Amino acid sequence: MNRATPRPFSLLAEITHRCPLHCPYCSNPLQLAAHTNELSTDDWKRVLREASELGVLHVGFSGGEPLQRADLVRLVAAARETGLYTNLITSSLGLTRPRLDDLKRAGLDSIQISFQSDEESLADRIAGTSAHAKKLLAAQMVRDAGMPLTINTVLHRANIERLEQIIGLAERLGAERLELANTQYYGWAFKNRALLLPTRSQIETAVPIAGAAKKRLLGKMEVLFVVPDYYSDRPKPCMNGWGQKHLTVNPAGEVLPCPTAHEIKSLRFDNVREKSLAWIWRESESFNRFRGTEWLPEPCHDCEFREVDFGGCRCQAALITDDAAVTDPACQFSPHRTTLTEFVDACQNGKTSVVASELLFRHNAGT
Amino acid sequence: MQLPSADMRPKLSARARLQTDKVTGKPVLLYPEGVLMLNPTGHAIASLCTGEMTFQEIVVKLAERYKISAEQISPQVADYLNRLREKNLLETQP
Numbered sequence: 001m002n003r004a005t006p007r008p009f010s011l012l013a014e015i016t017h018r019c020p021l022h023c024p025y026c027s028n029p030l031q032l033a034a035h036t037n038e039l040s041t042d043d044w045k046r047v048l049r050e051a052s053e054l055g056v057l058h059v060g061f062s063g064g065e066p067l068q069r070a071d072l073v074r075l076v077a078a079a080r081e082t083g084l085y086t087n088l089i090t091s092s093l094g095l096t097r098p099r100l101d102d103l104k105r106a107g108l109d110s111i112q113i114s115f116q117s118d119e120e121s122l123a124d125r126i127a128g129t130s131a132h133a134k135k136l137l138a139a140q141m142v143r144d145a146g147m148p149l150t151i152n153t154v155l156h157r158a159n160i161e162r163l164e165q166i167i168g169l170a171e172r173l174g175a176e177r178l179e180l181a182n183t184q185y186y187g188w189a190f191k192n193r194a195l196l197l198p199t200r201s202q203i204e205t206a207v208p209i210a211g212a213a214k215k216r217l218l219g220k221m222e223v224l225f226v227v228p229d230y231y232s233d234r235p236k237p238c239m240n241g242w243g244q245k246h247l248t249v250n251p252a253g254e255v256l257p258c259p260t261a262h263e264i265k266s267l268r269f270d271n272v273r274e275k276s277l278a279w280i281w282r283e284s285e286s287f288n289r290f291r292g293t294e295w296l297p298e299p300c301h302d303c304e305f306r307e308v309d310f311g312g313c314r315c316q317a318a319l320i321t322d323d324a325a326v327t328d329p330a331c332q333f334s335p336h337r338t339t340l341t342e343f344v345d346a347c348q349n350g351k352t353s354v355v356a357s358e359l360l361f362r363h364n365a366g367t
Numbered sequence: 368m369q370l371p372s373a374d375m376r377p378k379l380s381a382r383a384r385l386q387t388d389k390v391t392g393k394p395v396l397l398y399p400e401g402v403l404m405l406n407p408t409g410h411a412i413a414s415l416c417t418g419e420m421t422f423q424e425i426v427v428k429l430a431e432r433y434k435i436s437a438e439q440i441s442p443q444v445a446d447y448l449n450r451l452r453e454k455n456l457l458e459t460q461p
Contacts, residue, residue, distance in 0.1 A: 007390060009402065010400075052389065055389065057388070057395065057402050058400070058402070083386060085384055085397040085398075085399075087399055087400075109382070109397075109399075110382055110399045112399070146381065147381075148380070148381055148399065150399055176380070176382055176399075176455055177382075177399055177400075177455070218453055219453055219455060220455065221455065222454070222455045
């Protein structure tokens with residue numbers, strides 16, 4: 001490519017798809033990578049080095065559950081050696097005090113623990129396993145070790161009415177950052193969206209609660225809440241532009257411009273087993289396909305928001321319309337917006353369920 | 368904008384890390400999901416937020432370095448510290 005390639009800032013290292021939880025909103029692909037197909041420790045060390053050389057500043061170790069990898073401490077140490085800021089994105093299941101101390105010694109900068117709700121019985125039903133009590137202990141352990149803590153709760157119809165209490169839990173746990181992440185409908189979550197999408201009135205109640213908490217906790221706890229795009233006129237500025245700031249490497253070594261890019265069946269993703277990260281970032285078809293604004297379709301091409309949201313989310317366009325190259329259907333100017341609006345309307349009187357026979361709970365790949 | 372008290376000892380939060388960017392050779396402040404590209408003044412201020420010096424001492428030191436009066440530089444330092452605090456990048460203890 002001729003024009004200057006932007007510099008990536010963050011790498012999501014999905015080191016395994018194995019996970020002890022079964023959350024029905026998981027955005028991992030339905031086709032999970034098998035244990036036997038995971039990248040080796042040396043592969044990951046090379047990826048981390050190459051990422052740092054490319055300009056990446058942040059690495060998030062994620063999955064699946066990253067603690068399932070026995071070499072996690074070595075990977076964190078390798079990341080820190082290259083100067084990367086390291087964040088562990090975890091359910092916390094499998095975190096013991098000795099392991100936490102090892103991670104801290106290896107240079108881990110920050111830990112993000114997911115909570116399914118503030119209240120045990122609901123939280124465990126969503127996780128599909130008994131996890132909540134262990135998470136409470138783990139969060140305390142992280143604080144005792146003097147490590148920065150982020151709490152992340154994925155919001156959906158079954159837990160969004162607990163927003164106030166979830167914020168209270170994060171405060172009690174001493175979190176410095178709280179991500180109130182409305183479910184993004186990809187992977188398992190897309191399959192379950194009719195049961196997961198909050199109602200309009202739930203969203204209208206949640207918005208001022210999140211806004212007030214953000215204000216009240218300024219300087220103490222950073223609170224993030226974004227209105228889900230199904231309820232918005234404007235699409236998400238997906239990844240702040242395709243191939244502009246971010247890359248994801250999945251457990252099998254494929255490099256994705258966005259963590260859910262596997263939803264775009266027409267794209268082929270290059271693998272770090274065959275190509276360097278720099279080549280994939282700069283030259284690969286998948287990273288260049290939607291890079292910049294020249295490729296934008298109508299009505300984006302002449303839209304005043306084209307440098308704001310870059311046509312929105314490619315994965316959502318692919319999922320809803322079967323064409324990744326059209327305007328994100330969440331946008332008010334998309335000819336497909338009615339499809340999304342009709343779906344949202346149909347959900348308004350939907351029931352709330354965390355029953356396994358109704359929701360498709362995530363299950364792991366065989367080895 | 369709330370001014371820090373003169374005897375407050377600002378300290379960068381444990382979640383923030385100051386380092387040199389490999390690509391630009393310039394200082395950056397890294398924190399969860401974020402980065403601040405620091406200009407020379409920002410870098411000078413952030414580097415002194417170690418919990419050892421008081422706000423007033425930082426102001427005096429920077430005034431000497433940049434050869435301007437403490438009165439002139441004090442609001443700038445206060446403004447910068449408040450911005451760091453709003454991003455939750457300063458320890459909250461006095």
